[in-house]
Amino acid sequence: MNTLSRTITGTVAIILGIFLIIIGIFTFVALIYGIPILIIGIFILFNKKEDEIEPIKTKSKGGKN
Numbered sequence: 001m002n003t004l005s006r007t008i009t010g011t012v013a014i015i016l017g018i019f020l021i022i023i024g025i026f027t028f029v030a031l032i033y034g035i036p037i038l039i040i041g042i043f044i045l046f047n048k049k050e051d052e053i054e055p056i057k058t059k060s061k062g063g064k065n
Contacts, residue, residue: 006044013041 017038024031 006047010041010043010045013037013044015041017041 017034017036017040020030020034020037022034024034
């Protein structure tokens with residue numbers, strides 16, 4: 001994900017999670033969904049290492065790779 005899509009997705013998930021937590025005050029079932037969505041949204045928003053591409057590691061000596 002690039003920066004713009006990560007920001008949009010993370011922000012939408014955080015807003016949805018907060019909304020469900022507020023609804024969860026009255027209905028416990030919404031609280032069960034709201035907390036994980038909020039945590040996933042925060043993780044998506046602040047995950048910077050996702051865009052890095054790791055180099056391929058090869059063995060220096062022969063044999064099976």
